[in-house]
Amino acid sequence: MLDKESISLWFQSLQSDIIKQLELADGKGKFVYDNWQREEGGGGKSSIIQDGNIIEKGGVNFSAVYGPTPEFLIKSNPTLIGSQFYATGVSIVLHPNNPMVPIIHMNVRYFEAGNHVYWFGGGIDLSPHYVDEKDAQFFHQTLEKACLSHNENYYAEFKKWADDYFYIPHRDETRGIGGIFFDHLTGETENDKLNLFNFIKTIGNTFAPTYVHFMKKNNELAFGENEKQWQYIRRGRYAEFNLVYDKGTKFGLETNGRTESILMSLPPRAEWHYNFLPNANGKEAQTLSLLKKGIDWANKNMSIEKD
């Protein structure tokens, strides 16, 4: 039987594997580790990279926490009264130095309560400071392929979910070019659970090669002061999303989680300029025009050939 310990162990191995691949691609930055305990049960291992060649700041965090099932879950499912919950997963955010390299985020997680309720959740999304349409297509096609190997409906469904989730209402902008987002994936049989876990594994394993591709390719691109300033402004929007809307951040802060692990997602440096309006014909305005829901990146007919 697929038990929580096996799932948690796999998440630990995923953390370790991703760290190795990122360190190799970065060439300089090394992750430092912080083990932490949660008073109510469980804990985690945060691993943080700062001042690398390519990655300026980021975290690849593992956690496995447990304890009495929280009230709000019992409210929606009274059979969980008196039960224990267990939650484990890996969370990643990486902020690169070079504004031509995108910010990336991934989360994969497993939750169970009592002996009859479980689900998997997660997501992976890309936030380029400058949207390159071919990069966006590559990213979405990679995710589409990963999803298709498990279920023909996953990509369309989870891509839309990401568009809706990674959205900043007060800016009427998406955080980036989206990706996939999913939650509460559950099933009836042991086979269902194995299939879902296999899907999670595929997504988790997709992360490192995909981001390493952008690290290598885009870190070659030149940039100047204007691009740095725009990067700081886009990072400000990233901070706005994470602090105002992100459910994981909110849940972590409200439930007395480990603040430094939760807020590793915040950028090393961000700026806010009053009412910043980019040049109407520039590549910044072009990027803004592409931070919209509903763009079918995987199948987009590229209007502008870039190379």
Next chain:
Amino acid sequence: MLDKESISLWFQSLQSDIIKQLELADGKGKFVYDNWQREEGGGGKSSIIQDGNIIEKGGVNFSAVYGPTPEFLIKSNPTLIGSQFYATGVSIVLHPNNPMVPIIHMNVRYFEAGNHVYWFGGGIDLSPHYVDEKDAQFFHQTLEKACLSHNENYYAEFKKWADDYFYIPHRDETRGIGGIFFDHLTGETENDKLNLFNFIKTIGNTFAPTYVHFMKKNNELAFGENEKQWQYIRRGRYAEFNLVYDKGTKFGLETNGRTESILMSLPPRAEWHYNFLPNANGKEAQTLSLLKKGIDWANKNMSIEKD
């Protein structure tokens, strides 16, 4: 009778007066104005300063908005069904260049709904990057004096309210050294209303001379790279408070307010370093030890004589 138009006009004059005093003290920065209209009724005048001699970024914003009373207020007071609300006030946040000059915030506001419900609210608080105990005492004694001229209980009550309000739970830190915070101040008679308005006027008029005092005195103080970095980190905490906890920000973003006016409070540049721990004997650690609730700054026996 003291009507909403008179109150709103006074707020406009306060905005204008504060802008003049700040421009004079800054010597270089000029406020730029943005008039905006709210689709549902009313609007405002945002005035923003950027890249001054002393003030790096800040706003002194006026607004007066009206329309049908929102649902959540009708829920707590059903006599307001079918009524109109009117809300007007001035909001200020100023971020200085020099880390030895504190960040300051003030809000004064008036709200009414129907023809029988009104209240005043507001607050003023100081967030030094480096807490100077004498500065903190000066600030609190100024507020205490302003409060005492109206009501002998106001300062103690509103100082505690500020300690509780300007607090960052996930950091277990106050945002700064507090100040005063108050809300829902209302009364039975016309005289009560006049007295409350006079209190609001006193607080509003206290702002400019108090901050100009810090602008002039503290901008003379030397600083280096270490102090700038610490300033960016403290500004990160300021952004965390405003985006995660501040009720005005939350209300503004949720009710489709003018985003650029609401988020003028965010710092021009902020930084997040993973698990930053200042030197245990340094002035940064000293500041952290003073970002606590319940310090009686106005009557504190200064343990360390600084000059």
